[in-house]
Each structure stands twice: as structure tokens, then as C-alpha cells.
Amino acid sequence: MKKFLFLLTLTTCSILAAQTDSRIYDIINNVSAERIKTDVTKLVGFGTRHTLSDTVSKTRGIGAARRWIKSEFETISSDCDNCLEVFYQKNLVKKGENSRITKDVWVNNVVAIQKGTKYPNRYIIMSGDIDSRVSDANNFESDSPGANDNASGMAGTIEASRVLSKYKFENSIIYVGLSGEEQGLFGGKGLAAYAKEKGWEIIGIFNNDMIGNIKGVDGIISNTDFRIFSEPTPPTETEQQRTLRRFYGGEVDGISRQLARYVHANVKTYMPEMNPMLIYRLDRFGRGGHHRPFNDAGFAGIRIMEAHENYTQQHQDIRTENGIEYGDVLKHVNFEYAAKLTAVNAINLASIAWAPPAPKKVAIGGIVEASAKLEWNKIDGAKGYKIYWRDTTSPTWDHSRYVENTTSFTLEGVVIDNFFFGVAAVGENGNESVVVFPNEIIKN
Numbered sequence: 001m002k003k004f005l006f007l008l009t010l011t012t013c014s015i016l017a018a019q020t021d022s023r024i025y026d027i028i029n030n031v032s033a034e035r036i037k038t039d040v041t042k043l044v045g046f047g048t049r050h051t052l053s054d055t056v057s058k059t060r061g062i063g064a065a066r067r068w069i070k071s072e073f074e075t076i077s078s079d080c081d082n083c084l085e086v087f088y089q090k091n092l093v094k095k096g097e098n099s100r101i102t103k104d105v106w107v108n109n110v111v112a113i114q115k116g117t118k119y120p121n122r123y124i125i126m127s128g129d130i131d132s133r134v135s136d137a138n139n140f141e142s143d144s145p146g147a148n149d150n151a152s153g154m155a156g157t158i159e160a161s162r163v164l165s166k167y168k169f170e171n172s173i174i175y176v177g178l179s180g181e182e183q184g185l186f187g188g189k190g191l192a193a194y195a196k197e198k199g200w201e202i203i204g205i206f207n208n209d210m211i212g213n214i215k216g217v218d219g220i221i222s223n224t225d226f227r228i229f230s231e232p233t234p235p236t237e238t239e240q241q242r243t244l245r246r247f248y249g250g251e252v253d254g255i256s257r258q259l260a261r262y263v264h265a266n267v268k269t270y271m272p273e274m275n276p277m278l279i280y281r282l283d284r285f286g287r288g289g290h291h292r293p294f295n296d297a298g299f300a301g302i303r304i305m306e307a308h309e310n311y312t313q314q315h316q317d318i319r320t321e322n323g324i325e326y327g328d329v330l331k332h333v334n335f336e337y338a339a340k341l342t343a344v345n346a347i348n349l350a351s352i353a354w355a356p357p358a359p360k361k362v363a364i365g366g367i368v369e370a371s372a373k374l375e376w377n378k379i380d381g382a383k384g385y386k387i388y389w390r391d392t393t394s395p396t397w398d399h400s401r402y403v404e405n406t407t408s409f410t411l412e413g414v415v416i417d418n419f420f421f422g423v424a425a426v427g428e429n430g431n432e433s434v435v436v437f438p439n440e441i442i443k444n
């Protein structure tokens, strides 16, 4: 009896070991709140980073800020045997494009690419924003520290590149500072178009916009809550896809939503102290962010951000009114929290970049049968596959079945009508691709 128990324990341990990758814990530990603080302080020090601000000064304005970000990525690259390809991706936006573009302006994104060893053309992206603003969106001269919005996301992106550049990945990772966010999401639009033009296969983008405030206007203070925004289905889908969805389901299972679930599940596994909140919407009510232009281009993209915002510290002239201090200044940023959300990004970049590609085809069958059947295309480099399913009302993939050496499987006794299903590819170290919702029907 004793021997039996011992064996059982061993078996359990080996299963757990196969599901987690210890390098992920090292990545969490290596993210530095101190370095993020140094970088946010540096970015705030440029006075304003407004998209239309000075580009010539060495000390003030968006030109000085982007040159510093580029040089920072270059320094990081020189520490990893030039593992980062660093460049500006520029987009000319003409005066009058909208009411916030009051003169012609070059919107410069700072891009750093860590090329994948096996799938160099497959990219997972982390972004922050370079630009900032005050009360008047067109005021490019006043001090606009943008400490939380969005030096926090920018500093987090730089820090993630510092940590992850010490590793090699099969897929490529892009760390990017986007500009023109406050003027109309121009940097994201430019980079998404550039990606299409280059034929990049974009796995998805993690848009980090405000990852440093823990004290909300709602009175809640939390250094563990954070939000993952994702739209339900792609805006690029066809009328036919929309029609089919009526009969086969998928209203809450678009590519961005799967990416959001991926981040949620990975955080639950590796950072159980955190409270990730899946928010079933593109972004905050009526407000925008830089993942949207990627969604518009047909790419998966989510927004990762604090859960409790403080509006007196966003887009505000620095002032005191009725005893309230307005302005997005350094002292309101919680760097430990920004480091946690940076770790959230870093572990998900790493897991995805270490994982095999997701199956392109996932077919499902089992109409008027007792069992659901899944079929998918073989993925080179996949050790196995995980079939996921969940109650139709559940936001998360709660059930799974791991299989090896096959590209089809029948879930005996699981009735197709009562659940939603998906399939992910699993790599050698247990890192998984994003789950793919069925996109074909198996004909009987």
C-alpha cells in the first residue's frame, strides 16, 4: 500500500513538471521595479512627449524621447550579441487628418525585434506608447509628464526586452514604442500596415497602456487586480463567417479573445497572486488604445492595464484645484505594480515565443452523436496537442485533454451541443500555442 502511494505521488509530480517551464519563474524574478522607475523617470524628464512637440532639442520633446528609447534598445542589444534589430518605423501624418493633427508630422515608432530561431516571420508583440498629452489634446508645449499614461507601458516594454533578450526563442518577439496614440492611434495604424506590407505573421499584440496606477477613483486600492481587454470577434470577418457563427457558435471566441484567455490562464498558472480580469470588450467604454489598429488589420490584439484608473491623473494639466492635485506625475506610479504587469507580459511573450504554431485548421464534428470529434493539421515541432472545452457560459477553458501522436480525437460522452471547444499545440517544454476555435465542420 505504501509503495502504491509513493508511485502515485511520483506520477503526479511528473505531470505537473511537464506542464510548467521553470524558466518562466526566472523571468518573473528578473523583472526589476527599480529599472522601470529609472526609465519612467527618464521619460518624464523630457518635459513633454506630445506627438507634435519639439523634435530637435536634445533634452525636451518627443524627438529626444524617441532617440533615448532607441539608444536604450541598442544598449540592450549590445549586451546580447546584437540580438535586437532596432529601427524607426515612420509614418507621415498630414495636417487635418483629424482635428488633433494641426500640422504635418512624422509619427516615429521605435521597434526592436528579437528574431526567432525557427519561425523568424512569426511575431508576438509587446507595445507601450511614447507620446503624452495634457487637458487640451492639441497642446504640445505644456509640461506633460505622462508618467502612467504611458511612460509606464513604455518602460515596461523596455524592461521586458532586457529580461527576455537573455533567452533564445523559436518565434520572433517585437518590443515597440508606438507614437501618435493620443492624436488618433497613428503609430499602431502605421506599424500594422507595415506588418501587412512585409507579410509578417502576427500572433498578436499586447498593448500596455497605463500599467502603474493602483489607486482608483472608485476608492479601491489594489496591486494585484489588472484588466485584459479583448474584442469578441474580428472586425474583418466576412458576412459568411458572421452567418455561420449563428449556427455553429463563436460569438465570444474570436482571435483576440483567445489571446486574452491565454494570458489569463498563464498568469493563473505562474503568478497566482495576481488577479487578471478578462474584460469582454474592445477597450474602456467609448475610449481607445493601440491594439485597435491591429484588430482593424485582422490581427489578434489585447490591452493589458491597471484595473482601477484615476481620472484626475490622466490627460490633465498639472494644477491644484479645490484641494485636488491634477496631473499624470511620477509620484502616483507604483513601480512594483508596473513590474508585475511587465512580468505578466514577459511570461506570455516567452510562452508564446517558445510554443509551436497553433493549428491553422481545427475541424469539429459530432452532430446528433454522443461524442464530439476534433481534427486539426499536424504541427511540426509540437510534442502533442491539447483539446480544450468549456461550458458555453464560462469565460475560461476549464476542461482539457492532452493527446500525442495524433491529429484527431473523439471526446467520448462529451456532447457537442453543450460546450465550446478548441485545440492548442504543445511544445517540448509544455509551452502552448493560443487555442484555436474550430473553423471547419467534419462532414459525416
Ligand SMILES: [Zn+2]
Binding pocket: 149, 182, 315
Ligand atoms: Zn492617454
